[in-house]
Amino acid sequence: MGNCCSDEMGHAGGHSVGPASASASAAASAAADRFLRSRGAGASTQIELSLSASNLGDQEYFPKSNPMVVVYLKAKDGQLEEIGRSEVILNSLNPSWSKKITVHYQFEVLQPLVFQLYNINPQFHDVSETMLKLEEQEFLGEASCFLSEVITKRNRLLTLKLGVSEHNLPNPSKFGELTVQAEESAGSKAIMEMVFRCSDLEIKDLLSKSDPFLLISRISDSGMAVPICKTEVRKNDLNPRWKPENPLIIECFNFLSNGKHELVGKIVKSVAELENLHHSQDGEHLFVPASTTHECHSKEVLKSQIYVEKYVESNRHTFLDYISAGCLLNFMVAVDFTASNGNPRLPDSLHYIDPSGRPNVYQKAILEIGDVLQYYDPSKRFPSWGFGARPIDGPCSHCFNLNGSTYQPEVDGIQGIMSAYISALRNVSLAGPTLFGQLISTATTIASQSLAGNQQKYFVLLILTDGVVTDFQETIDAIIKASDFPISIIVVGVGGADFKEMEFLDPNKGERLESSTGRVASRDMIQFAPMKDSHGSGISTLQSLLAEIPGQFITYMRTRETQAIS
Numbered sequence: 162m163g164n165c166c167s168d169e170m171g172h173a174g175g176h177s178v179g180p181a182s183a184s185a186s187a188a189a190s191a192a193a194d195r196f197l198r199s200r201g202a203g204a205s206t207q208i209e210l211s212l213s214a215s216n217l218g219d220q221e222y223f224p225k226s227n228p229m230v231v232v233y234l235k236a237k238d239g240q241l242e243e244i245g246r247s248e249v250i251l252n253s254l255n256p257s258w259s260k261k262i263t264v265h266y267q268f269e270v271l272q273p274l275v276f277q278l279y280n281i282n283p284q285f286h287d288v289s290e291t292m293l294k295l296e297e298q299e300f301l302g303e304a305s306c307f308l309s310e311v312i313t314k315r316n317r318l319l320t321l322k323l324g325v326s327e328h329n330l331p332n333p334s335k336f337g338e339l340t341v342q343a344e345e346s347a348g349s350k351a352i353m354e355m356v357f358r359c360s361d362l363e364i365k366d367l368l369s370k371s372d373p374f375l376l377i378s379r380i381s382d383s384g385m386a387v388p389i390c391k392t393e394v395r396k397n398d399l400n401p402r403w404k405p406e407n408p409l410i411i412e413c414f415n416f417l418s419n420g421k422h423e424l425v426g427k428i429v430k431s432v433a434e435l436e437n438l439h440h441s442q443d444g445e446h447l448f449v450p451a452s453t454t455h456e457c458h459s460k461e462v463l464k465s466q467i468y469v470e471k472y473v474e475s476n477r478h479t480f481l482d483y484i485s486a487g488c489l490l491n492f493m494v495a496v497d498f499t500a501s502n503g504n505p506r507l508p509d510s511l512h513y514i515d516p517s518g519r520p521n522v523y524q525k526a527i528l529e530i531g532d533v534l535q536y537y538d539p540s541k542r543f544p545s546w547g548f549g550a551r552p553i554d555g556p557c558s559h560c561f562n563l564n565g566s567t568y569q570p571e572v573d574g575i576q577g578i579m580s581a582y583i584s585a586l587r588n589v590s591l592a593g594p595t596l597f598g599q600l601i602s603t604a605t606t607i608a609s610q611s612l613a614g615n616q617q618k619y620f621v622l623l624i625l626t627d628g629v630v631t632d633f634q635e636t637i638d639a640i641i642k643a644s645d646f647p648i649s650i651i652v653v654g655v656g657g658a659d660f661k662e663m664e665f666l667d668p669n670k671g672e673r674l675e676s677s678t679g680r681v682a683s684r685d686m687i688q689f690a691p692m693k694d695s696h697g698s699g700i701s702t703l704q705s706l707l708a709e710i711p712g713q714f715i716t717y718m719r720t721r722e723t724q725a726i727s
Contacts, residue, residue: 206481207346208266208312212247213257214278214323216337217301227251227281228301229290230339232262235273235305246290249281254337263346264308268480269707271532272308276339278323302336308343309536317343317485345481355435356471357392359413360400360444361464362425372416373425380408380429409435411467413447424449426463439472480711483718488617490537490710491544492530493607494578495600496523496563497626498550498585499593502656505586511627511656512586522655523625524579526692529703530623530651531575544570544607545578548600550589559596560603561589595628598635601643601650608646619714620648627656629663637674640666644682649713651706654691663689684716 212230229249233241245262266272280299302323311319323336362371375392394416408431414422426447430438438445444466484490503510511522520528535541545563552561562570563581565588572581604622611618630636643650652667654660665674666689675681688709693702 206266206479208264208308209261209344209346210264210311211258211261211342211344212276213255213340214337215255215340217254217256217278217323225252226254226301227283227286228253228256229279229281229293229298230258231277231279231295232264233275233277234264235275241275246293248290249286251286266308266312266481267708268711269533269704273305274308274311274341275303275305276321276341277303278339302339304339306341307536309533311341311343312481313484313536313539315485315487345479354471354473354475355439355469357411358400358468358470359447360466360468362400362413363463363465371425373413374416374422376412376414378410378412380410413465413467426465428467435469436472439469442468444468478718480715483714484537486617488619489539490534490714491542491618491620492534492538493544493546493604493620493622494527494531494563495546495548495560495604495622495624496527496582496585497595497624497628497655498547498589498591499595499628500549500591501593501658502591502627505591512591514583514586522692523582526623526625526653526655526703527578527582528575529701530621530707531578533707534621535575541574542571543574543578544604545572545581546570546600546603547582547585547589548597549591549593549595550585551592552589557592559598560600594631595626596632596635597624597630597652598632598639600624601636601639604650605639605643605646605648608643608648612647618647619717621710622648622650624650624652625655626652627654628658629660633665634677636666638676638678640674640687641676641680641682644684644686647717648686649710650687652687652689653703653706654689660689660691684713684720686713686717 210232212232214228214230217226217228227249230247231243232245233243235241244264245260247258247262248260250256250258264272264274277295278301279295280301281293282298285293285297303325304321304323306319306321311317318340319342320338320340323339325336357375359373362373364371372394374394377392408429410427410429412427413425415425416422426449428445428447430445445468447463447465447467448460449463450460498512502512505512505514507513508515513521515521531543535543547561547563548559549557550561551557562568563578563585564570564572565581565584572578601622601624604620608618608620611620640650652663654663666687673681688706690702690706
């Protein structure tokens, strides 16, 4: 399934950072974006895995082999979920399977893959692969990796040594190798650009017309609705017009500022049917599903209609195209060392280092974000800073290198960040206030220098804070300057503080940011959220924020390409 919506201004699923005068409608559209994320939408695409193996087993024990590979996704609890099986290749110790295994790639989460190879007993050759009982077959070996390890390779090809796991087999050094190659499915690169228009929508608001927007979802093979994109909110409009082969669910909602948006009506159509609607110029009546009517097994067809005014198919470079071409994502982190965190030596401090090894809230956030991003930068050299503390015999610093170095902020890997963080706690005094301006400017300088050096890098700055910034205008000025460079900023509130005043950082909650000189950001590249365990959908706050990065990355890349052409 391709992307059904464009990311250009006015098209379904996208909104750009524009003049401050449009802030009311823009803020409503951004809040509806948050609604989309809360329904489980993220950066995802279909990946097809091609598999081959070499030197399977030992000739002494496996002189002939009829290999088959079974692919699993490993859950957090260690349980394996089978996602596909290859065909059986007869009499081969160097098989190359033709059947591709499809997996749903999600940028914002780690996806551990497990591959198990079996020698299929000849007596089962007439049995379908899906019906084979694995316990009745000979185990040949096992390998595992993260999906992101494969798709971040330049050729998206990764060779793994086969091992034994819990299986007891002779000569464990002679199990051979498994090669995994990943390709984005052709449908994932297709973009269907459509223009929607509705007529005669029901009035939902008491004192004004409705504020409608469309939410578009794809029906998966399991029957579950998976959100794809949404349109912008059209304020006070009962006849709105939007731009944007499993069927799609297109739902029209009336926007409410409390987030409990009212369903106006919906349709269920395949992409082909939407194309036909465009060609015929006919409207399709919205309906209210049975769950909102008094009659069972029925639906109420409404007077309201939806029209497909434009339908164009095209192909564009995807996020994974840029990654496989060599573009890197560099992780940056900044930690709040202000006094409001509490004495790090006491258990009630947000900075308390538990002797049992249990991570504190800062460590948890660094691990969850860093574990995902580290695979997108093979050097694993991560700039790391602290702010709001006094180094020994020095004034309060609002941007100091976490490793204590005077000139070099980079550390080696996620463990390097953890070690530098713990060391800093012993060598600085917590102080304040909470200032972001200098920190963001420092990170932007690194991104600017990378761009000037023609490096293929995009930076993701994670700022962890337990309180509200006090340099509002300096922070806004720094953000707006940063929006011109290859960087995204994720701000996460930790602890129990009231972060209401921090919502000005998040375009999904507040108004458009304007600099002291009247400039607005050239794109959406910053998000804020207080850290919570999970949304209602089971998606963690940090995963939800990470899911925005590929879209921000693509917006920046396409803007650069447009500027280069012009």
